[in-house]
Amino acid sequence: MKITVRIINGPLTDSGQVLRMPDAGAVVCFHGIVRELEQGRRILALDYEVYSPMAEQELQRLAGEVVQTHGLAAISVDHSRGRVPVGECSFRLTVASMHRKASLTAMDEFIDRMKMDVPIWKHPIFAEDR
Amino acid sequence: MKITVRIINGPLTDSGQVLRMPDAGAVVCFHGIVRELEQGRRILALDYEVYSPMAEQELQRLAGEVVQTHGLAAISVDHSRGRVPVGECSFRLTVASMHRKASLTAMDEFIDRMKMDVPIWKHPIFAEDR
Amino acid sequence: MTEDNIPPYVFRVLLFGPIAQTAGTTCAEVMIEQPDILVEQLIETLCRQNPGIASSVRTCRIARNHAFAQDHERVSFRDELALIGMVSGG
Amino acid sequence: MTEDNIPPYVFRVLLFGPIAQTAGTTCAEVMIEQPDILVEQLIETLCRQNPGIASSVRTCRIARNHAFAQDHERVSFRDELALIGMVSGG
Numbered sequence: 001m002k003i004t005v006r007i008i009n010g011p012l013t014d015s016g017q018v019l020r021m022p023d024a025g026a027v028v029c030f031h032g033i034v035r036e037l038e039q040g041r042r043i044l045a046l047d048y049e050v051y052s053p054m055a056e057q058e059l060q061r062l063a064g065e066v067v068q069t070h071g072l073a074a075i076s077v078d079h080s081r082g083r084v085p086v087g088e089c090s091f092r093l094t095v096a097s098m099h100r101k102a103s104l105t106a107m108d109e110f111i112d113r114m115k116m117d118v119p120i121w122k123h124p125i126f127a128e129d130r
Numbered sequence: 131m132k133i134t135v136r137i138i139n140g141p142l143t144d145s146g147q148v149l150r151m152p153d154a155g156a157v158v159c160f161h162g163i164v165r166e167l168e169q170g171r172r173i174l175a176l177d178y179e180v181y182s183p184m185a186e187q188e189l190q191r192l193a194g195e196v197v198q199t200h201g202l203a204a205i206s207v208d209h210s211r212g213r214v215p216v217g218e219c220s221f222r223l224t225v226a227s228m229h230r231k232a233s234l235t236a237m238d239e240f241i242d243r244m245k246m247d248v249p250i251w252k253h254p255i256f257a258e259d260r
Numbered sequence: 261m262t263e264d265n266i267p268p269y270v271f272r273v274l275l276f277g278p279i280a281q282t283a284g285t286t287c288a289e290v291m292i293e294q295p296d297i298l299v300e301q302l303i304e305t306l307c308r309q310n311p312g313i314a315s316s317v318r319t320c321r322i323a324r325n326h327a328f329a330q331d332h333e334r335v336s337f338r339d340e341l342a343l344i345g346m347v348s349g350g
Numbered sequence: 351m352t353e354d355n356i357p358p359y360v361f362r363v364l365l366f367g368p369i370a371q372t373a374g375t376t377c378a379e380v381m382i383e384q385p386d387i388l389v390e391q392l393i394e395t396l397c398r399q400n401p402g403i404a405s406s407v408r409t410c411r412i413a414r415n416h417a418f419a420q421d422h423e424r425v426s427f428r429d430e431l432a433l434i435g436m437v438s439g440g
Contacts, residue, residue: 162440178439179366179367180439181364181366181413181432181434183416184413184416184417184432185439187416187417209439209440220440221439221440241440244439244440245437245438245439245440246437247418247437248437248439249366249413249432249434249437249439250437250438250439250440251366251367251368251437251438251439252438252439253367
């Protein structure tokens, strides 16, 4: 499968898609991990609010455009919905291409555009709020 | 452990180091996969010749420099020695940093410099030679 | 012809993230005399009827049926409408 | 004072990859009258005594005891020496 997009409840705990394509020499996987500081304050978790099915559709559209532009062999996107504790993975992007540069550039571009266009919002759960 | 370097006999079959650092929001993993075409000819495998312990030392030195330059939280490098069949992983680089851009830039730089300075050579095993 | 197909028409606009928090609701209702309207007019009316939203509206886009709509497009009260402000996924 | 500490001294230089294939050996031996020598002189002598290597020597560097050495450094016949041409890892 060339493009896969999944919204998953809670942290991304599995190790993700293994992208093996006959002529992909480079497979790059990005993991976004919830950091313990948000706006300088200690947090316990992030709550991700996802507008479905628009978020999935935007991720799919974006994935398709990036595959096209950079001639990728495959792309796989997973994003969490709901609560993800500090230290856990909330976002994973895997990109396969013939050569390394295409994957790295495509990855950077995908994430930049996701942060502009994909209707997902994070709500910090601050430690002192408990 | 901040920097790990391993030379491994044959393909890299495990899924590698999981880099979880308290303040690393980005973990990026690059997998180099043996492609079926080398110089336009079909191959069965690559044989990697490694000058030890210089290769390990150069990888370690390079990792240290890249950690320093880009303020990385951690880096892990695995490279195969000996025969790696087509479709298998021969090189894996995992980088953790606070933010995404540092990891992606560091990864690109590490691989560029590795391909200049680290004494490892690949020997293609062409299909028609058998 | 359904019961609700008489003016004023109720345009329901979904809200998310900080804008929903500011507005105190996840669904703003806009009363309009026509059954369809330009995106830019919808936004203008939305702000007039929900002043709390107005300050953040400059960074917002309207989505119609799960895709971003341009300012010059028309949307209907039957569409699923959403006001998408600054997102923060990843 | 060991037996081999009399001139000429045998500098053993490890070869790898395409250069080893060209030279037909993984260890070139260079006879030199002194027990140590500048890197640039070692390379020059290596090429003279092993003409097969000369064509690729411009892209090569000498490693001494597993680290790259500069042209103006001195290396000893007791060092582990290697001629590192174009590498191709990854």
